[in-house]
Structures are given as structure tokens and as C-alpha cells.
Amino acid sequence: MSPVHTVSHVLDAIQQAKAGATAFCTNFFPTQPKLQAWIDHRELFSEIRDRAAFFFRKERDFFHFYFAAASPEVLRSNLDAISRTERLVADLIGNEASLNDLLAQLKSAGFRQYRCLSRLSRTAQPTQSQPTANGSQVVYAEPADCDAIISLLEKSFDRYADQIPLPYEIDAAIQARQIFAIRCDSALAALLFFETQGFTSTVRYWVVANQFQSVGFGSALIRHYFAAQSAVRRFILWVTVDNENAVKKYRHYGYNPDGLVDNVLVNSLVPV
Numbered sequence: 001m002s003p004v005h006t007v008s009h010v011l012d013a014i015q016q017a018k019a020g021a022t023a024f025c026t027n028f029f030p031t032q033p034k035l036q037a038w039i040d041h042r043e044l045f046s047e048i049r050d051r052a053a054f055f056f057r058k059e060r061d062f063f064h065f066y067f068a069a070a071s072p073e074v075l076r077s078n079l080d081a082i083s084r085t086e087r088l089v090a091d092l093i094g095n096e097a098s099l100n101d102l103l104a105q106l107k108s109a110g111f112r113q114y115r116c117l118s119r120l121s122r123t124a125q126p127t128q129s130q131p132t133a134n135g136s137q138v139v140y141a142e143p144a145d146c147d148a149i150i151s152l153l154e155k156s157f158d159r160y161a162d163q164i165p166l167p168y169e170i171d172a173a174i175q176a177r178q179i180f181a182i183r184c185d186s187a188l189a190a191l192l193f194f195e196t197q198g199f200t201s202t203v204r205y206w207v208v209a210n211q212f213q214s215v216g217f218g219s220a221l222i223r224h225y226f227a228a229q230s231a232v233r234r235f236i237l238w239v240t241v242d243n244e245n246a247v248k249k250y251r252h253y254g255y256n257p258d259g260l261v262d263n264v265l266v267n268s269l270v271p272v
Contacts, residue, residue: 062087
């Protein structure tokens with residue numbers, strides 16, 4: 001596993017794996033700015049093999065595992081050589097039928113199913129903001145909120161399945177005005193973290209702290225978000241398929257499954 005120093009190293013390695021391939025497979029679709037950020041923060045590593053390239057992004061106490069291979073069979077033949085000393089998490093995104101072969105290859109190499117997420121989507125609909133019951137306002141998060149945001153996300157989400165952002169990513173999102181917040185008596189009570197690109201907007205995290213639930217903060221946030229993204233035509237998010245309460249909540253606001261799933265797999269070093 002060697003550090004990656006340039007974006008071109010990644011792109012060239014993927015192209016080499018793809019060259020002449022008839023059944024090319026990958027789970028690696030980063031944008032160039034995201035790649036550059038990972039490289040700048042010394043988080044990205046690689047192993048280049050015959051007709052396959054493996055990438056590892058460090059996050060907290062584990063690595064996200066990515067691959068690009070000429071075929072599923074080439075992928076499998078190289079998997080035994082990857083690190084057995086690090087916790088690895090791999091995401092396989094697609095429709096269920098298209099993922100069967102890749103799932104089988106990773107499972108045969110010692111990975112196991114950890115979570116399955118479903119993508120939900122919603123078309124744009126006229127929405128108005130609503131005030132909260134106690135008069136608290138929806139505002140943009142500020143740099144001083146960074147530690148409280150990280151703490152709330154780490155308490156509320158699964159670090160292996162939900163890709164909790166690192167501090168520098170929180171800072172960038174705050175600067176880009178991608179986090180709405182509600183404060184109550186100076187405490188961070190709730191937040192909605194989103195990313196909008198063109199006519200599509202993704203809710204990454206929407207959460208109300210336990211002590212502030214059932215007072216309308218979640219509803220105020222999501223309605224404010226819809227109203228603020230007036231140019232957006234499609235809203236999407238990911239939710240764990242067996243989280244019935246969350247799925248019910250999203251459906252209430254017009255989200256429905258669109259057929260894509262994310263199978264999160266982990267190696268044997270990740271705790272059950």
C-alpha cells in the first residue's frame with residue numbers, strides 16, 4: 001500500500017485496468033476535487049496489480065476499499081493479496097441484479113455483508129418554511145459549530161456505513177453553506193447536511209439531538225431545505241433498508257426508492 005501523490009496516478013491506473021477489458025468493474029467514482037482533497041490530506045493509498053488497481057482511503061480507524069479491475073474474475077484473483085492487517089469497508093452501488101457477481105467475489109475473499117442502503121428520490125414540489133414551536137431559527141452552521149457537528153454525527157450514525165465526514169470536510173461544508181442548523185440555548189439541537197450539484201440535491205445527514213426531539217426541529221429543517229433549494233428538480237438520499245422509522249419519515253416527505261442500493265461489506269477485522 002503506497003501513498004498516492006497525484007490525481008493522474010489514480011486516473012492512469014484505472015485506465016490501465018480498463019484497457020482492453022470486456023467486463024470492467026469498479027466501485028470507485030470520485031470527482032477530481034474530492035480526489036485532490038484526499039491526496040492533500042494524505043488519506044489515499046494504492047496497490048497497482050496486473051489488470052487491477054486497488055485504492056484505500058483512510059478514515060478514522062479503518063480504510064474505505066475501492067477497486068478497478070478488468071473483470072470480476074480478475075478482481076477475485078487479486079483480492080487475496082490485499083492487506084489482512086487493516087479494517088476494510090467496501091461499498092457496491094447499483095441495482096441488486098447487477099451486483100450479484102461482485103458480491104460473490106468479495107464474499108469469497110472474506111468480506112461479509114454489513115449493511116444495505118437504499119437510495120430514495122423525490123421530485124421538486126412547492127414547499128414553504130415553517131417556524132419551530134419554540135421560535136428557534138434555522139440558520140447556516142458556523143465554523144464554531146464544527147466540534148458539535150462532529151459529535152452529533154458520531155453519536156447518531158454508523159461510521160462504517162454512513163461515511164461520517166472528517167473535520168476538514170465539515171469545515172468545507174460550512175464554508176460552502178451546506179449545513180443548516182438549529183440552536184437551542186446555544187446548544188446545537190439539529191442539523192441538515194446537504195450537497196447540491198446542478199439540479200440534484202442530496203441529503204447526507206438529517207438529525208435531531210435526542211434531548212431536542214419531538215418539538216418539530218426535524219420538520220422545520222427539511223421544509224427549510226426544500227424551500228431554499230428552489231432550483232433543484234430532484235432530491236435524493238440514502239437510508240439503511242431495515243431502518244423502518246427513517247424510511248417512514250422520508251416517505252412522509254415524498255421520498256421513494258428509485259432502485260439503487262449500496263451494499264456495504266467489511267472484512268473480518270471490522271467488529272460485528
